[in-house]
Amino acid sequence: MSDTTPPASRRPDFARLVLDVLGASLQRYAIHLALLLVALSAIWLARSNVMGRVPGEINVEAIAALASVNAAPTEAASPATDGVAAVAALTVGESTELTRQTDIHTNIPTRPRTDIITYTVVSGDTLFGIADKFGLKPETLVWGNPILKDDPHLLRPDQVLRVPPTNGVLRDVQPGDKLETLAKFFGVAVDDIVNWPGNDLDPDTPTLKEGQLLMVPGGRREFVQFVVPQIKRATRRALSGGSDPGPGQCAGGYTGGNIGSGYFIWPANNHYLSGNDYWSGHLGIDIAAGLGDPIYAADSGVVVFAGLSFWGYGNMVVIDHGNGWNTLYAHLSQWNVSCGQSVLQGNLLGLAGSTGNSSGPHLHFEMSYQGSRPNPKNYLPSP
Numbered sequence: 001m002s003d004t005t006p007p008a009s010r011r012p013d014f015a016r017l018v019l020d021v022l023g024a025s026l027q028r029y030a031i032h033l034a035l036l037l038v039a040l041s042a043i044w045l046a047r048s049n050v051m052g053r054v055p056g057e058i059n060v061e062a063i064a065a066l067a068s069v070n071a072a073p074t075e076a077a078s079p080a081t082d083g084v085a086a087v088a089a090l091t092v093g094e095s096t097e098l099t100r101q102t103d104i105h106t107n108i109p110t111r112p113r114t115d116i117i118t119y120t121v122v123s124g125d126t127l128f129g130i131a132d133k134f135g136l137k138p139e140t141l142v143w144g145n146p147i148l149k150d151d152p153h154l155l156r157p158d159q160v161l162r163v164p165p166t167n168g169v170l171r172d173v174q175p176g177d178k179l180e181t182l183a184k185f186f187g188v189a190v191d192d193i194v195n196w197p198g199n200d201l202d203p204d205t206p207t208l209k210e211g212q213l214l215m216v217p218g219g220r221r222e223f224v225q226f227v228v229p230q231i232k233r234a235t236r237r238a239l240s241g242g243s244d245p246g247p248g249q250c251a252g253g254y255t256g257g258n259i260g261s262g263y264f265i266w267p268a269n270n271h272y273l274s275g276n277d278y279w280s281g282h283l284g285i286d287i288a289a290g291l292g293d294p295i296y297a298a299d300s301g302v303v304v305f306a307g308l309s310f311w312g313y314g315n316m317v318v319i320d321h322g323n324g325w326n327t328l329y330a331h332l333s334q335w336n337v338s339c340g341q342s343v344l345q346g347n348l349l350g351l352a353g354s355t356g357n358s359s360g361p362h363l364h365f366e367m368s369y370q371g372s373r374p375n376p377k378n379y380l381p382s383p
Contacts, residue, residue, distance in 0.1 A: 112165070112166070113165040113166075114165050114196070114197045114198035115165060115198055116162055116163065116164060116165065116170065116198070116213055116215070117162075117163045117165075118160050118161065118162060118163065119134075119160070119161045119163050120158065120159070120160050120161075121155060121156060121157050121158060121159040121160075121161060122157055123157045123359070123360070124359070124360060125155065125157070125359070126152075126155065126274075126275040126276050126286070126359070127141055127142065127148075127152040127155050127276060127282075128152075128275065128276045128277050128279070128282075129275075130161065130163075134163050136163070136164065136166075136167055137167050137279075138152065138276070138279055138281060138282070139167075139220065139223075139279065139280060139281055140164055140166075140167045140168060140169075140170075141161060141163070141164075142223070142281050143168075143169045143170060143220075143221065144161075144162050144163070144164045144169070144170030145161050145162055146172070147159065149224075150223045150224045150281065151312065151357065152276050152281055152282050153312055153356070153357035153358060153359075153364075154312075154357055155359055156359065157359070162213075164215060165198060165215065166215070166217050166218075167217070167218065168186075168188075168215060168216045168217040168218050168219040168220070169186050169215075169216040169219035169220065169221060170213060170214070170215055170216075171186075171213070171214045171215075171216055172211065172212075172213060172214075173208050173209060173210055173211060173212040173213075173214050174210065175210050177208055177210075177214075178208070179193055179194065179206060179208065182214070182216065183216075185221065186216045186219030186220060186221060187218075187219060187220060188216055188217070188218050188219050192216070192217055192218060193214065193215075193216055193217075194206045196215050196217050198215050199214060199215055223280060223281050227283060227373065228245075228309075228311060228313070228318070228328060228366070230326050230368050230370070230371050231250075231252070231304040231305055231318055231320060231326060232252070232304070232320055233252065233254040233255075233257060233301075233302045233304050233320040233322065233340075234252070234253065234254065234255065235252045235253070236251065236252045236253040237249065237250070237251060237252045239251060244310060245305075245309055245310055245311060246307065246308045246309040246310040246311070247307045247308045248305050248306050248307025248308050248309050248315070248316055248317075248335075249305060249307075250303070250304050250305055250306065250339030250340065251339065251340075252304065254302055254304075254340045256342075257301070257302035257322065257340075257342040258300035258301055258302065258322070258342045258343065258344060259300065259301070259321065259322040259323060260299035260300050260301050260321030260322060260323050260325055260345070261299060261300065261345070262299070262321075262323055262325070263299070264298040264299050264327075264367075264376075264379050264380055264381075265296070265298055265299070265345060265346060265380070265381065266287070266296075266298070266380055266381065266383075267287065267295055267296050267297070267298045267327070267329060267349075267363060267365055268287045268288070268289045268293060268294075268295055268296070268352065268363050268365075269289075269293060269294065270287060270288040270289060270293075271287075271380075271381075271383035272287070272288055272383055273285055273286055273287060273288060274286055274287065274288030274289075274360075274362050275359075275360075275362050278375040278376065278377065283366060283373040284328070284330075284364050284365055284366035284367075284373075284376065285364075285365055285375075285376050285377060286362045286363070286364055286365075287362060287363040287364075287365055288362060289352035289361060289362050289363045290352065290361055291333060291351075291352060291353060291354065291361040292333060292351045292352065292353075293351065293352040293361075294348055294351060294352075295317075295329055295332060295348070295349050295350050295351060295352055295363055296345075296346050296347065296348060296349060297319060297327075297343045297344065297345055297346060297347045297349055298319075298327050298345070298365075298367075298380075299319075299321050299325070299327065299345045300321065300342075300343060300344045300345045301319040301320050301321035301322055301325075301327075301342075301343060302319065302320050302322065302340065302341070302342050302343070303317060303318070303319055303337045303338065303339055303340065303341045303342075303343060304318050304319065304320045304326075304339070305317060305318035305328075305339075306318075306335050306337050306338055306339050306341075307335060308355075309330075309356070311356075312356050312357035313328075313330035313331065313356045313357075313364065314330060314331045314332065314353065314354075314355025314356025314357075314358060315330075315331070315332040315333065315334065315335055315350070315353065315355045315356070316328065316329065316330045316331075316332065316335075316356075317329045317332065317335050317337060317349045317350055319343065319349075324369050324370045325367065325368070325369050326367070326368045326369075327365070327366070327367050327368075328364075328365065328366040328367075328368075329349055329350065329363060329364075329365060330356065330363070330364040330365075330366075331352070331353055331354055331355050331356055331358045331361075331362065331363065331364050332349075332350040332351060332352065332353050332355065332363075333350070333351045333352060333353025333354070333355065333361075334350050334351050334353070335349065335350035336348050336349060336350045336351075337349055337350070367379060
């Protein structure tokens with residue numbers, strides 16, 4: 001059967017076919033364009049670090065608002081631009097959420113020191129201050145430096161001190177030294193000495209060598225120190241023969257005189273320290289005082305020492321308060337009282353100086369009670 005349909009009636013079918021082909025092509029191009037936009041958006045997001053500013057927790061209300069906006073897209077909207085708008089809505093809004101930040105700082109742990117180093121003393125240094133600088137106890141510096149002879153007042157500028165790596169005793173190995181003997185003497189275990197890395201001892205057969213510097217971590221010993229004996233006003237003393245304490249010694253045998261109240265005042269105008277604090281190797285405090293500053297009686301009593309001493313204290317004044325207490329004022333540039341004189345609390349005793357074993361002007365102040373040496377700061381008013 002022949003087709004009798006006129007040619008004009010077939011033109012619409014041909015037009016639709018052309019349109020369908022064009023539509024399919026445009027659809028493919030649109031998909032390719034959308035994929036390209038997505039790729040470009042991903043590159044932009046990565047370079048601008050937009051995602052780094054996205055809140056750790058997404059606000060649900062913001063998502064709901066975003067959904068309502070996307071329900072009516074503008075003519076310029078596209079899947080890629082909608083995604084960017086979503087990110088912008090979440091990051092530029094009024095959210096108070098904390099954002100994630102990159103922390104590039106790295107803490108490098110400090111390793112404990114095991115070697116012995118040296119320190120050169122400069123003017124104004126104190127044993128207490130040097131020890132604090134290296135995180136050590138002052139005793140450790142004294143025990144590690146024989147030149148100090150257990151006396152912190154022997155510290156002098158230009159001295160080269162050995163600074164141990166940890167608290168304890170630094171021992172110059174002597175002939176006949178044995179690990180067991182040293183451990184017992186310094187109150188530690190043998191393994192404490194052997195296992196200390198800086199000693200470089202063979203754990204199986206540890207051997208000491210004469211002259212070796214041996215660190216005894218945690219070790220301690222008694223101080224070989226001299227303390228001024230408590231002086232009583234009523235005790236008669238011989239001024240010649242035997243150990244000579246110096247020209248400042250008083251004859252004693254004094255009766256009467258002022259009695260202290262037992263309440264003390266600061267013996268200098270400054271109420272803070274400038275040198276050594278109180279510790280087991282320094283049974284007093286160094287109060288800040290300039291050369292020539294006035295020094296006062298901390299309480300009432302009778303002068304039992306006035307003048308130069310041979311004990312390293314330089315010019316010194318000692319007061320017996322008649323109630324079991326003595327106070328001592330050392331390194332004076334001059335003294336203004338005399339033996340047997342009765343003084344009241346606050347009276348002028350002398351002027352501050354740097355005589356005797358002293359590295360600079362200050363007042364070395366000690367207190368004793370019936371022979372004991374308490375910390376003066378426990379009995380002075382709060383600064």
